[in-house]
Amino acid sequence: EKGGYDYFMLKEIADQPDAIAETLLGRLSDRGEIILDEVRLTDQDLRDVDKVFIVACGTSYHAGMVAKYAIEHWTRIPCEVELASEFRYRDPILDRSTLVITISQSGETMDTLMALRHAKEQKARVLAICNTNGSTIPRESDAVLYTHGGPEIAVASTKAFLTQLVACYLIGLHLAQIRGVMYADEVAAVVEKLQSTPDSLRTLLGQMEDVRALARDLKTASTVLFIGRHVGYPVALEGALKLKELAYMHAEGFAAGELKHGPISLIDEGTPVVCVVPSPAGRGVMRDKVVSNIQEVRARGARTIVIAEEGDEGVRAYADHLIPVPSTPTLLAPLMTTVPLQILACEIAAARGLDVDQPRNLAKSVTVE
Numbered sequence: 001e002k003g004g005y006d007y008f009m010l011k012e013i014a015d016q017p018d019a020i021a022e023t024l025l026g027r028l029s030d031r032g033e034i035i036l037d038e039v040r041l042t043d044q045d046l047r048d049v050d051k052v053f054i055v056a057c058g059t060s061y062h063a064g065m066v067a068k069y070a071i072e073h074w075t076r077i078p079c080e081v082e083l084a085s086e087f088r089y090r091d092p093i094l095d096r097s098t099l100v101i102t103i104s105q106s107g108e109t110m111d112t113l114m115a116l117r118h119a120k121e122q123k124a125r126v127l128a129i130c131n132t133n134g135s136t137i138p139r140e141s142d143a144v145l146y147t148h149g150g151p152e153i154a155v156a157s158t159k160a161f162l163t164q165l166v167a168c169y170l171i172g173l174h175l176a177q178i179r180g181v182m183y184a185d186e187v188a189a190v191v192e193k194l195q196s197t198p199d200s201l202r203t204l205l206g207q208m209e210d211v212r213a214l215a216r217d218l219k220t221a222s223t224v225l226f227i228g229r230h231v232g233y234p235v236a237l238e239g240a241l242k243l244k245e246l247a248y249m250h251a252e253g254f255a256a257g258e259l260k261h262g263p264i265s266l267i268d269e270g271t272p273v274v275c276v277v278p279s280p281a282g283r284g285v286m287r288d289k290v291v292s293n294i295q296e297v298r299a300r301g302a303r304t305i306v307i308a309e310e311g312d313e314g315v316r317a318y319a320d321h322l323i324p325v326p327s328t329p330t331l332l333a334p335l336m337t338t339v340p341l342q343i344l345a346c347e348i349a350a351a352r353g354l355d356v357d358q359p360r361n362l363a364k365s366v367t368v369e
């Protein structure tokens, strides 16, 4: 049932192109519009939304962090992301025109469920992004958009994350479309890129041999740092979470621009720093800033592992190890850049002789607060 792979996690990583394609299936028209008829909220309800909150835990929270960039950029509606375990305790300002989106693979996470109940009590509209049909969170929500990732067995979330991103992109584009913030051809252009991600991912997955070799090299590191900017920041956090969770190693993710405000003192001779580089497309300002952050850590002895878009030859000079990923529009880039980090964590854990699918102290679904 592991489909010839050593671990469920590796199988689930390999399933990601199909999982994305399944999540898109039936939700796009021939003209490149988003069809979300299954979401039981009327267009008028969605037009009335003046604020979006996304609440989730762990990896699903990282999907929410990425979604904030996309939703605000496309819809111009303010969007906040919050850890479900913190949400209700700070008495967030919610009313009928607030849309609260929960993201949960299992649909049973107690922190997320309690946040949802709190939002409902405050009369907010509640939409669940969930991978598990009929689970508690979608049952208690006003509306649901299922990710069609298929069952995820490994404790570490992989294909659920990428399909959650796809669901968030669909919601963002749908909101932008019905509110008239984006022209039909602009939505169609993003949709076309989304539709090409499964093929790009298949190509990327075929090029991961180097990452396996790198994992063997890094298995004795005492810490691994991850840096990124914009949507690369949640990707950095996700890379660090995976490594902690699976390899029991100290790992931490930072917004690249924050390094100089403290964390750069952690860099010592040989400290591995995984750098997620934004696309050089457009003006490439963010990309250039991350490249200077890479130079800064390298000057202090870091060993740099650089994830950058194919063809970005300029980064090569600063990379001790370069992992090229297929070109994607900036907001969709986490669909590519996350994958080498999943494989890195999985392979480091395997090289350390650990139980990849069932790390210690963790459960697949966390049903206590």
Ligand code: M6R
Pocket: 057, 058, 059, 060, 061, 103, 104, 105, 106, 107, 108, 109, 112, 155, 156, 157, 158, 242, 245, 364, 365, 366
């Ligand atoms: O089922 P959920 O998406 O609500 O679960 C949330 C987290 O517990 C989950 O993403 C956790 O962080 C993963 N084990 C990370 O790989």
